[in-house]
Amino acid sequence: MSSNHPRILREHKTIDLMIRIYCQGQHRSEGAVCQSCQTLRDYAHLRLEKCPYQEKKTTCANCPTHCYKKSMREQVKIMMRYAGPRMMLQHPWYAILHLIDGFRKPVELPHKIKTQENE
């Protein structure tokens, strides 16, 4: 079940834009992204669809719930470190909105999801 909330739709779009910047810059892909970036992209979209906060979410980097598995978390960090600053130049509107999303305080979930980090 995926959300049609504009906030979530934009977040899906932001993921696509960032992964494309990263893959074109680092893997020299043209048009479609390479296989490993496609895997990362699918995973990121899936996590977003399953995000318990949905349109109330902060940005993934500021979220107290670590829903990415470790290997994917490392990959997405590397990808964002590269694509983040380039988003400002290529897609400033998405970059600014994403920055604003990051100022949201994470909401308390009715059933608090515990992660290994805060146990």
Ligand SMILES: [Zn+2]
């Ligand atoms: Zn790639």
